[in-house]
Amino acid sequence: xxxxxxxxxxxxxxxxxxxxxxxxxxxxxxxxxxxxxxxxxxxxxxxxxxxxxxxxxxxxxxxxxxxxxxxxxxxxxxxxxxxxxxxxxxxxxxxxxxxxxxxxxxxxxxxxxxxxxxxxxxxxxxxxxxxxxxxxxxxxxxxxxxxxxxxxxxxxxxxxxxxxxxxxxxxxxxxxxxxxxxxxxxxxxxxxxxxxxxxxxxxxxxxxxxxxxxxxxxxxxxxxxxxxxxxxxxxxxxxxxxxxxxxxxxxxxxxxxxxxxxxxxxxxxxxxxxxxxxxxxxxxxxxxxxxxxxxxxxxxxxxxxxxxxxxxxxxxxxxxxxxxxxxxxxxxxxxxxxxxxxxxxxxxxxxxxxxxxxxxxxxxxxxxxxxxxxxxxxxxxxxxxxxxxxxxxxxxxxxxxxxxxxxxxxxxxxxxxxxxxxxxxx
Numbered sequence: 001x002x003x004x005x006x007x008x009x010x011x012x013x014x015x016x017x018x019x020x021x022x023x024x025x026x027x028x029x030x031x032x033x034x035x036x037x038x039x040x041x042x043x044x045x046x047x048x049x050x051x052x053x054x055x056x057x058x059x060x061x062x063x064x065x066x067x068x069x070x071x072x073x074x075x076x077x078x079x080x081x082x083x084x085x086x087x088x089x090x091x092x093x094x095x096x097x098x099x100x101x102x103x104x105x106x107x108x109x110x111x112x113x114x115x116x117x118x119x120x121x122x123x124x125x126x127x128x129x130x131x132x133x134x135x136x137x138x139x140x141x142x143x144x145x146x147x148x149x150x151x152x153x154x155x156x157x158x159x160x161x162x163x164x165x166x167x168x169x170x171x172x173x174x175x176x177x178x179x180x181x182x183x184x185x186x187x188x189x190x191x192x193x194x195x196x197x198x199x200x201x202x203x204x205x206x207x208x209x210x211x212x213x214x215x216x217x218x219x220x221x222x223x224x225x226x227x228x229x230x231x232x233x234x235x236x237x238x239x240x241x242x243x244x245x246x247x248x249x250x251x252x253x254x255x256x257x258x259x260x261x262x263x264x265x266x267x268x269x270x271x272x273x274x275x276x277x278x279x280x281x282x283x284x285x286x287x288x289x290x291x292x293x294x295x296x297x298x299x300x301x302x303x304x305x306x307x308x309x310x311x312x313x314x315x316x317x318x319x320x321x322x323x324x325x326x327x328x329x330x331x332x333x334x335x336x337x338x339x340x341x342x343x344x345x346x347x348x349x350x351x352x353x354x355x356x357x358x359x360x361x362x363x364x365x366x367x368x369x370x371x372x373x374x375x376x377x378x379x380x381x382x383x384x385x386x387x388x389x390x391x392x393x394x395x396x397x398x399x400x401x402x403x404x405x406x407x408x409x410x411x412x413x414x415x416x417x418x419x420x421x422x423x424x425x426x
Contacts, residue, residue: 027076031294034071034080034301037063038293051391053154056293057300058388064301073301077294082260084295085150089261090246091288092153092171093268094281095162098218101172101269104165107336107347108172115173115331115351116180119144122323130316136375139365143358143379144324146181148387149174149261150295151353155391159398166343166401169336170350175262177351179207181361206256214249214266224274238276239283245271303384307377316375320382325389328352340408342401349393358383 041059042052063070071077101108120141127137149171156167229238246267253263271280308314332348339347362379365371371379 027074030071030074030077031080033063034060034077034294034297035290038297041297042293051155051395052158053151053296054388054391056296057384060297060300061303062300063297064303066301066304066306071301073298077298080291080294081298082295084291084293086246086250086260086264087284087288088150088154088292088295089264090268091281091284092149092157092162093265093270094272094277094284095157096168096171096269097272098215098269100163100168102215104169104172104339107169107338109176109335111169111332111335111347111351112173112176112180114335115147115328115348116145116177118327118331119324120184122327123320126316126319126323132375135370136365136372139361139370140320140375140379142181142184143354143361143365143383144320144327145177145184146354146358146361147174147177147328147351148353148358149265151387151390152350152394154292154296155394156350156398159395161398161402164402164405165339166336166346166350166398169332169339169343169347171265173335173347173351175211175265179211179258179262207258210253210256210258211262211266214263214269218266218270218273221270222273224276226274226276226279228274229276237283238271238280242267242271242276242280299384299387303381304377305381307374307381310374310377313374313378313381316378317381317385320378321385321389324354324382324386325352325393328386329393340401340404342397342404346394346397346401349390349397352393353387353390354383358386 037059038056039059041055041057041062043055045052045055045058061067065072120138123141123144124134124137127140128134132140152170152174153162156162156170161167162171226238229235229241232241235241246264249263249267250260251263253266254260271277308317328351329345329348332346332351333344336344336347358379362371362376362383365379366376
């Protein structure tokens with residue numbers, strides 16, 4: 001029971017019936033406190049001209065177990081957190097067209113590969129330098145290699161630039177990164193415990209198959225009428241069948257070993273090609289504004305600044321955070337250089353946050369006994385630090401990328417005007 005709930009329950013013996021009744025009350029209080037903290041943080045951040053997601057992260061930290069201790073992170077809050085990020089990625093998918101993603105296919109693939117290799121190599125190097133065995137160092141590298149699309153997509157959506165080329169590169173690269181990271185987790189885990197099974201290959205084939213199938217279905221769904229969603233009598237709005245599709249693909253994604261958010265993103269891509277897209281974008285927005293803050297608040301609540309009191313842990317966390325930021329940024333600069341200097345910088349910064357993916361990998365390493373308590377704390381702090389700093393990096397780089405694009409377009413327009421009608425370039 002959380003400290004806040006404990007203060008609401010009268011002292012003395014508690015009957016089994018009352019104890020059972022307190023469980024949902026505990027969850028409701030935790031959800032209320034988390035949402036209030038997230039919205040209060042968002043309000044403060046917006047008034048200070050800062051990214052809203054930073055306020056939600058800090059609001060969750062403030063009420064979490066490592067600060068005021070008003071709530072504890074349990075199954076109920078984690079469920080709402082997962083629903084929040086699933087809805088967020090579904091909404092992001094709604095704003096992206098398959099043509100747009102395919103148009104940036106090469107930069108996205110190059111960015112994903114470079115931004116995967118550099119952090120892994122650097123993370124392994126840091127791990128070996130501090131005396132960790134190779135298995136532990138490999139998990140450190142994997143935690144730095146993963147990319148959380150949730151943080152970046154929220155910031156890009158708030159800035160209204162999801163339709164820009166650099167944003168599409170980030171989304172495509174993040175999906176590829178997620179698939180590759182989960183495959184590598186199976187390989188590294190198998191090598192560490194000496195049990196590299198055929199299931200790793202099966203996950204790889206299934207993962208790429210699901211993503212390919214999602215794109216194929218999205219292409220076939222182009223122009224599908226609104227009535228295709230509302231012909232069931234229970235569907236007064238296209239949102240209900242679309243929501244069911246989102247949950248189905250999120251579940252399928254989880255069952256084959258991928259993150260649920262990949263399935264949700266693919267569901268958004270599919271319905272974005274239909275005639276119901278505009279209506280669904282309007283209807284999903286209120287749900288996203290309610291559920292998505294839970295994800296960021298829960299992420300913030302998992303930040304333990306107390307771990308930084310140990311100088312060795314603090315130093316390792318700072319080094320890992322810096323390595324994570326620099327290597328991902330270089331991945332964007334190298335992989336997406338064809339879209340312009342500042343565009344590639346925005347891509348690199350968009351790949352910086354590790355978010356829930358890095359936390360999951362760190363937890364897997366801890367569970368497998370490959371990460372000790374101190375190393376786990378350092379990795380977790382580094383993951384959250386990259387998550388918190390990414391919105392600031394994006395708000396600095398995105399306006400410059402937009403200005404770079406406007407300058408290039410105006411230059412092209414002036415070049416066209418310099419050619420008189422009927423004349424060609426000499």
